[in-house]
Amino acid sequence: MARSRVEVFEQIRRDRRIEGLSIRELANRHGVHRRTVRQALASAVPPARKQYPSRSRPAIDPYAAIIDTWLTADQTAPVKQRHTARRIWQRLVTEHGASCSEVTVSRYVARRRGELGMRRVEVAVPQDHEPGAEAEVDFGEFWARIGGELIKCWMFVMRLSCSGRAFHVAFTTQAQEAFLQGHVLAFNHIGGVPARIRYDNLKPAVVKVLKGRNRTESDRFIALRSHYGFDSFFCRPGKDGAHEKGGVEGEIGRFRRRHLVPVPDVASLAELNRFIAAADLLDDTRVITGRPHTIAEAFSSEVPQLQDLPVEEFDPALVLRARVDLRSRISVRQCYYSVPARYAGRRVTVRLSATTVEAYDGAKLVAAHERAAGRHVEVLALDHYLEVLAVKPGALPGATALAQAKNSGAFTSVHQRFWDAARRSRGDAAGTRALIEVLLAHRSLPALALQEAMNTAVSSGICDPQVVVIEARRHSYGEDRSAGAVPIGVWARYDRPAPTLAGYDVLLTGSEG
Numbered sequence: 406m407a408r409s410r411v412e413v414f415e416q417i418r419r420d421r422r423i424e425g426l427s428i429r430e431l432a433n434r435h436g437v438h439r440r441t442v443r444q445a446l447a448s449a450v451p452p453a454r455k456q457y458p459s460r461s462r463p464a465i466d467p468y469a470a471i472i473d474t475w476l477t478a479d480q481t482a483p484v485k486q487r488h489t490a491r492r493i494w495q496r497l498v499t500e501h502g503a504s505c506s507e508v509t510v511s512r513y514v515a516r517r518r519g520e521l522g523m524r525r526v527e528v529a530v531p532q533d534h535e536p537g538a539e540a541e542v543d544f545g546e547f548w549a550r551i552g553g554e555l556i557k558c559w560m561f562v563m564r565l566s567c568s569g570r571a572f573h574v575a576f577t578t579q580a581q582e583a584f585l586q587g588h589v590l591a592f593n594h595i596g597g598v599p600a601r602i603r604y605d606n607l608k609p610a611v612v613k614v615l616k617g618r619n620r621t622e623s624d625r626f627i628a629l630r631s632h633y634g635f636d637s638f639f640c641r642p643g644k645d646g647a648h649e650k651g652g653v654e655g656e657i658g659r660f661r662r663r664h665l666v667p668v669p670d671v672a673s674l675a676e677l678n679r680f681i682a683a684a685d686l687l688d689d690t691r692v693i694t695g696r697p698h699t700i701a702e703a704f705s706s707e708v709p710q711l712q713d714l715p716v717e718e719f720d721p722a723l724v725l726r727a728r729v730d731l732r733s734r735i736s737v738r739q740c741y742y743s744v745p746a747r748y749a750g751r752r753v754t755v756r757l758s759a760t761t762v763e764a765y766d767g768a769k770l771v772a773a774h775e776r777a778a779g780r781h782v783e784v785l786a787l788d789h790y791l792e793v794l795a796v797k798p799g800a801l802p803g804a805t806a807l808a809q810a811k812n813s814g815a816f817t818s819v820h821q822r823f824w825d826a827a828r829r830s831r832g833d834a835a836g837t838r839a840l841i842e843v844l845l846a847h848r849s850l851p852a853l854a855l856q857e858a859m860n861t862a863v864s865s866g867i868c869d870p871q872v873v874v875i876e877a878r879r880h881s882y883g884e885d886r887s888a889g890a891v892p893i894g895v896w897a898r899y900d901r902p903a904p905t906l907a908g909y910d911v912l913l914t915g916s917e918g
Contacts, residue, residue, distance in 0.1 A: 413437065414445040421446060464505040465513050468497050472510075476517060490514040534566040537710030540599040541566060542588070544579045545657035549677055550670040556778050558677070561587030562660070564653045565599060568703035569693050571656050573681050576759045577674065577778035580738070583759035585629055585721035592633060593718075594685075597711025601636040603653075625723075632719045634712060660684070674760065674775070722758040729753060733789055737762055743785040743806065744772040746793045785809055787816065791845050798837035820844075823859040827868040842870035846877065854880035 408416075417435055420426050428446075432439045444452060465472075472493055479487040488496075490511035497503035497510065545560040559579040564571040572591040576583040592598055630637055664684040671677045689701035696703070727735040729748045734741040737755055744753060744764045754765040757776075762784075764772040774784045785806035794801050801807060810816035823843065828836030846855060858876035862868050 410451040411449075413441075414449055414451055417442055417445040418449065462509075462513075464509050468501060468503055468505070469513070471497070471501065472514065473517060473521075476514070476521060476523065480523065535710070536567045536707040537565075537597070537599055537712070539566040539601045539603065540564060541603045541653035542591075543605060543653045543657060544584075545661060547575075547661050547665050548668055549575070549665075550668055551674060551677065551778070552672055555668070558674075559583065560657065560660075560681075561591070562653055562657055563587070563591040563595075563602075564656050565595070565704070565707060566603075566652055568700060568707045569652070569656075569696075570595070570689070570700050570704040570707075571653075571660070571685070573660060573685060575674065575677050575681055577776065578738075578759060580759075581623065581625055582721055582723045582757055585625060585719070586759040588629055588633070589719055589721050592714060595711065596708060597714060598633045598635050599711060601638055603638045603640060605640050629719055629721075632715060634715075660688075663688075722756045725755040725757055726752055727755045727764075733793075734783070734785070735764060739780040740777040740782045740784065742772065742774045742777075743783075743789040745789045783809075787844070788847070791841055795838060795841050795845075798834050798841065801837050801841070817856065819856045819859050822863050823868065823873075826863045826866075830866070830868050836868070839868060839870045843873050846870075846874050850874070850877045851881050854878075 413435060417431050417437075420431055420434065426434065428439050428442045431442045435442075462469075475488050475493060475496075491507060493514055494503075494505075494507045494510040497505070540563055542561075542563050545562060547558055547560055548555060549558050550556070551558075556577060558575045558577055561574050561576060561579075561583065562571055572594045574587055574590050576587070626637075664681070669677055669680060671680065689704070690699055692699050725737065727737060729735055729744055729751055731749055732741075733746045733749050734743050735753065735755060737757055742762050742764070748764075748766065748771065753771065754767075756763040756765065760776050762774045762776050763770060772786065772789065774786070777784050783805060787804070787806040787810040790804065790806050794804070807816060820840065820843075824836065824840040826836075827839040830836065831839060843855060843859065854877040855873065857880050858873045861876055862873050
């Protein structure tokens with residue numbers, strides 16, 4: 406291991422003191438010049454290294470004044486139209502016939518920009534955060550494989566500045582409804598509301614950036630802030646303001662590297678968020694560098710300082726009006742969702758959240774779907790088309806709704822076996838109508854009971870939909886089939902006493918008397 410100059414001086418002085426070696430002997434033993442030995446014997450502290458004047462630069466010196474003139478003029482030029490080091494080199498070559506290399510020019514330009522004060526270094530001031538006083542919010546981008554498809558997701562993050570505790574939730578959009586729903590979920594998870602929240606200029610919150618810290622905010626964001634009673638603070642636009650919420654910026658990157666590598670492979674968005682929630686619990690045991698306690702311990706002392714949650718929860722959903730097209734679909738955010746066919750051509754009310762799409766006819770919920778990721782995606786429920794398919798049974802085999810029902814598991818192999826058996830015994834049209842009648846029965850009977858009834862029908866060779874429905878009712882009521890009777894409690898409400906003629910007998914007896 407190489408010795409420092411102080412260590413060499415110490416050993417030289419020790420050898421001189423103990424062994425009395427001469428300057429020449431000390432120089433030979435330690436492999437140094439005799440001048441160094443004399444310096445060591447004179448002082449235990451090595452002298453400062455001699456500063457030499459800068460060497461001449463014959464390649465760049467003839468053009469130094471020209472470069473300085475260009476750099477000085479850049480201070481008043483538009484930011485995006487100032488000289489780069491490469492552009493300076495190109496002008497020197499073409500306009501002045503310079504033969505110096507680009508590296509030589511770039512090194513000189515970098516040094517001169519610093520000397521001329523053109524490279525601004527912004528100093529950050531260390532901050533202390535009071536418990537419950539502040540939090541930071543932002544979105545982070547990541548990818549996940551959901552249902553076998555690689556999908557771009559957005560992670561909403563809220564981080565308490567004092568304890569460092571953070572809440573994460575994934576959405577397939579960063580639209581306003583996701584922004585608002587993220588707040589609601591975060592406040593419920595934390596169990597309170599911080600006094601102030603820092604943001605960058607996210608479009609769901611800011612309609613227009615004005616001079617200084619002033620912003621034109623969206624009405625929905627103002628309503629959220631009013632509901633929970635917190636103050637908002639907006640950072641400066643662009644990279645200049647990134648350090649003003651450095652806690653959440655760093656948290657997004659840390660969480661992504663720690664928990665989302667490799668790319669998560671899940672069956673649904675709900676499963677992905679369960680995975681993220683488990684990661685949040687694990688992070689509670691983490692100790693932030695330079696702090697004496699875990700995040701969970703720091704958070705426990707911050708909780709009492711948070712504002713209480715309001716009694717009523719804020720509704721983050723967006724309410725829209727949509728017209729049902731002739732394919733019994735509504736278009737929401739460039740995706741299509743089915744509603745019952747009887748609403749074709751009518752307008753319905755749509756409640757759009759970050760994860761669901763619900764359609765209402767007045768106060769009645771008529772359709773509910775998981776929100777699709779991407780554009781021009783169709784989300785169709787087979788049940789919404791059954792009345793149409795009963796009239797047009799030939800449209801069922803190629804129906805998109807049928808394919809989606811098979812992929813989701815709603816249309817099972819039991820349904821397919823019954824359909825195949827019904828078509829063999831009744832023909833294509835009649836067999837398909839028999840299946841549709843059974844599918845309609847799913848609206849009132851348990852799915853498992855109908856599947857057992859369809860299995861019985863296929864095994865017995867009687868593919869009559871009415872028989873399937875009756876058999877499903879027996880299964881759903883828990884009938885003891887070996888006894889051949891329905892439990893008394895089920896049919897008790899239909900019991901009537903046996904008719905009797907005793908009253909007439911009394912009348913007849915009285916008239917004879």
